[in-house]
Amino acid sequence: MVKRKNQTKSGAIIRQAQRVGIFGASGCGKTTKARELTANLSRLIYFDPLAELATSAGITGVFSSIDRLKIAFKRDFCKGFRFDFIPTFGNEIKELNELCYFLLELQGGYKAGTHQGQITLFVDELDIAFPSGITQRDPQNGFAYLCRRGRHYGINLIGISQRPHQVDICFRGNCSGVYWFRHAEPSDIDVAARALGKEYRETLRNLGNYQYIYKSGGQTLTHL
Ligand SMILES: Nc1ncnc2c1ncn2[C@@H]1O[C@H](COP(=O)(O)OP(=O)(O)O)[C@@H](O)[C@H]1O
Numbered sequence: 752m753v754k755r756k757n758q759t760k761s762g763a764i765i766r767q768a769q770r771v772g773i774f775g776a777s778g779c780g781k782t783t784k785a786r787e788l789t790a791n792l793s794r795l796i797y798f799d800p801l802a803e804l805a806t807s808a809g810i811t812g813v814f815s816s817i818d819r820l821k822i823a824f825k826r827d828f829c830k831g832f833r834f835d836f837i838p839t840f841g842n843e844i845k846e847l848n849e850l851c852y853f854l855l856e857l858q859g860g861y862k863a864g865t866h867q868g869q870i871t872l873f874v875d876e877l878d879i880a881f882p883s884g885i886t887q888r889d890p891q892n893g894f895a896y897l898c899r900r901g902r903h904y905g906i907n908l909i910g911i912s913q914r915p916h917q918v919d920i921c922f923r924g925n926c927s928g929v930y931w932f933r934h935a936e937p938s939d940i941d942v943a944a945r946a947l948g949k950e951y952r953e954t955l956r957n958l959g960n961y962q963y964i965y966k967s968g969g970q971t972l973t974h975l
């Protein structure tokens with residue numbers, strides 16, 4: 752039998768790494784949803800510009816130096832980790848880029864088929880570290896590479912932003928699932944309505960806090 756790349760020896764299909772977007776106005780429940788989605792993951796890194804997640808349950812290390820973070824990754828790679836990284840103000844784009852290239856190196860074994868351990872990279876306030884236009888300005892941006900090819904390395908992505916239209920299209924365009932919460936700005940409602948279909952515009956306008964519309968592939972689910 753020819754073993755497909757995402758198949759184990761027994762033939763079971765391994766879950767493909769996912770890219771999930773969570774968009775909505777301040778206070779609508781985005782970070783809470785992301786905490787819920789990542790609660791049980793044992794190989795997780797939060798990129799946390801506002802230092803909001805450092806006190807989350809189960810965090811095994813908080814870092815503000817990328818070099819120290821890299822050492823900790825190498826130390827804990829096999830036993831598991833739930834790290835929080837707080838980038839330096841003004842350096843978010845550069846540090847996310849560097850972190851992404853490091854994760855690609857770490858996950859080289861997954862790409863080569865020698866292990867099946869996936870990693871989840873969660874980026875809060877994505878419009879800061881991966882703003883609209885960045886892929887055009889820097890085609891070799893590491894996060895853009897993960898958006899396009901991260902699944903081959905077993906790297907799941909979760910990206911959050913209040914302002915989806917200020918997040919580079921390379922992320923939005925490659926999401927396998929998106930949670931659309933309440934939006935305050937008309938330009939963001941437009942982005943959401945384009946993604947969901949104009950029949951959802953009214954529902955979008957009427958969403959309250961903690962309510963969302965989730966879209967994955969051809970399926971759309973309204974959670975009110
Ligand atoms: N589903 C929910 N039900 C009740 N309270 C919630 C829910 N989701 C979030 N909250 C609360 O609302 C506040 C804002 O949530 P948060 O996730 O920080 O929003 P955001 O990240 O969108 O700014 C927090 O105090 C949080 O505990």
Ligand SMILES: [Mg+2]
Nearest residue numbers: 781782783803
């Ligand atoms: Mg938040």
